Amino acid sequence: xxxxxxxxxxxxxxxxxxxxxxxxxxxxxxxxxxxxxxxxxxxxxxxxxxxxxxxxxxxxxxxxxxxxxxxxxxxxxxxxxxxxxxxxx
Numbered sequence: 001x002x003x004x005x006x007x008x009x010x011x012x013x014x015x016x017x018x019x020x021x022x023x024x025x026x027x028x029x030x031x032x033x034x035x036x037x038x039x040x041x042x043x044x045x046x047x048x049x050x051x052x053x054x055x056x057x058x059x060x061x062x063x064x065x066x067x068x069x070x071x072x073x074x075x076x077x078x079x080x081x082x083x084x085x086x087x088x089x
Contacts (some may be wrong), residue, residue: 002041013027
């Protein structure tokens with residue numbers, strides 16, 4: 001279930017509670033079900049995003065190109081200085 005459907009169900013439940021004037025046992029159970037569905041949906045989306053991020057980082061980290069002499073010098077300076085570009089340039 002996507003978040004739009006969940007939002008619609010919450011609106012319907014809100015309207016029913018307003019019409020009844022109180023939260024019935026059925027409404028409370030419906031709310032619990034909607035919250036559970038929301039958590040499951042959000043968890044699935046988060047897992048999907050984490051997988052995409054992990055795949056993206058794995059592709060970027062896979063660069064095994066050899067460094068040029070200039071790049072090796074700069075890397076050496078950075079490693080010794082423990083700092084960024086100001087000590088390199």
